[in-house]
Amino acid sequence: MYTQAMDTMAREGGAKLEKVLSADEQHLQERFDARIDAGDFIEAKDWMPDNYRKTLLRQISQHAHSEIVGMLPEGNWIARAPTLKRKAILLAKVQDEGGHGLYLYAAAETLGQSRDQMVEALHSGKAKYSSIFNYPTLTWADIGTVGWLVDGAAIMNQVPICRCSYAPYARAMIRICREESFHQRQGFDSLLVMMKEGTDAQRAMVQDAVDRWWWPCLMMFGPPDDQSPNNAQGMRWGIKRVSNDTLRQKFIDATVDQAKLLGVTLPDPDLKWNEERQAHDFGTIDWSEFWRVVAGDGPNNRERLAMRVKAWDDGAWVREAALAHAAKQSTQKEAA
Ligand SMILES: [Fe+2]
Numbered sequence: 001m002y003t004q005a006m007d008t009m010a011r012e013g014g015a016k017l018e019k020v021l022s023a024d025e026q027h028l029q030e031r032f033d034a035r036i037d038a039g040d041f042i043e044a045k046d047w048m049p050d051n052y053r054k055t056l057l058r059q060i061s062q063h064a065h066s067e068i069v070g071m072l073p074e075g076n077w078i079a080r081a082p083t084l085k086r087k088a089i090l091l092a093k094v095q096d097e098g099g100h101g102l103y104l105y106a107a108a109e110t111l112g113q114s115r116d117q118m119v120e121a122l123h124s125g126k127a128k129y130s131s132i133f134n135y136p137t138l139t140w141a142d143i144g145t146v147g148w149l150v151d152g153a154a155i156m157n158q159v160p161i162c163r164c165s166y167a168p169y170a171r172a173m174i175r176i177c178r179e180e181s182f183h184q185r186q187g188f189d190s191l192l193v194m195m196k197e198g199t200d201a202q203r204a205m206v207q208d209a210v211d212r213w214w215w216p217c218l219m220m221f222g223p224p225d226d227q228s229p230n231n232a233q234g235m236r237w238g239i240k241r242v243s244n245d246t247l248r249q250k251f252i253d254a255t256v257d258q259a260k261l262l263g264v265t266l267p268d269p270d271l272k273w274n275e276e277r278q279a280h281d282f283g284t285i286d287w288s289e290f291w292r293v294v295a296g297d298g299p300n301n302r303e304r305l306a307m308r309v310k311a312w313d314d315g316a317w318v319r320e321a322a323l324a325h326a327a328k329q330s331t332q333k334e335a336a
């Protein structure tokens with residue numbers, strides 16, 4: 001789903017952007033820049049500057065990790081879904097997220113890092129994933145709200161990545177975005193049923209979930225543009241097409257009407273239409289909370305990582321069996 005973490009590197013030193021180039025490299029660099037300026041797509045075998053490769057690797061692997069960790073808060077509701085229909089939908093959604101992770105790991109591998117290296121970086125805490133998944137899903141209404149708001153924010157973030165200059169990432173994103181719209185719709189539909197046909201207690205449950213998820217969702221777009229030094233380079237390279245603040249504003253403007261349709265209140269007393277800007281004004285985001293969660297101190301950081309590592313360890317026998325099977329098949333082929 002989720003790309004916010006790219007910007008967090010600014011606080012961690014980021015990549016060094018300047019280095020002395022040889023004449024050959026200078027020529028390749030100029031050709032690369034011209035292709036980017038012309039709106040060309042870069043393929044895995046094409047020459048690319050080291051920092052372009054590193055930036056993409058960081059972003060795509062973080063994105064892949066987010067899809068995989070994002071399965072956890074929803075997965076724990078599959079057995080508790082209220083009806084067979086909702087269970088089937090949730091199961092399909094969580095499987096989609098697993099598939100997104102795999103497309104993205106494959107896209108990142110084209111840049112020269114193995115899946116094992118990426119998984120190791122996640123499990124050791126070196127690699128980040130979207131901080132939104134460090135919040136708990138306390139009730140069934142949280143599952144609808146995650147679909148509506150978290151997947152909704154993810155779509156807003158991800159549609160521009162379908163035009164990312166790195167072609168394998170852009171291609172993966174086209175498939176992913178189609179599935180993300182189903183995720184958003186199923187979440188909205190689930191909340192609509194509770195709001196229109198449910199009990200007062202169910203309506204209160206939806207409002208409570210929206211109150212808890214709204215602000216963390218706004219943080220999914222990353223820090224404000226003036227605090228995101230990586231933004232400009234990402235834009236220059238055609239990796240990032242639209243700035244954090246622009247995407248956040250678009251998300252808010254689109255969500256206000258949907259909230260009205262649902263009959264829920266977005267928890268921001270300063271949220272109001274600004275005729276002059278033709279956009280909604282909104283309250284101040286608590287960025288200290290964002291940085292705290294990114295640094296590992298959110299409500300569920302430790303639990304999520306521990307679950308992920310356990311799932312990996314528990315699955316070791318499956319990987320071993322698959323390798324043994326592949327080895328047996330290739331021996332049989334050689335013998336034939
Ligand atoms: Fe996804």
Ligand SMILES: [Fe+2]
Pocket residue numbers: 001097151154179180183
């Ligand atoms: Fe999704």
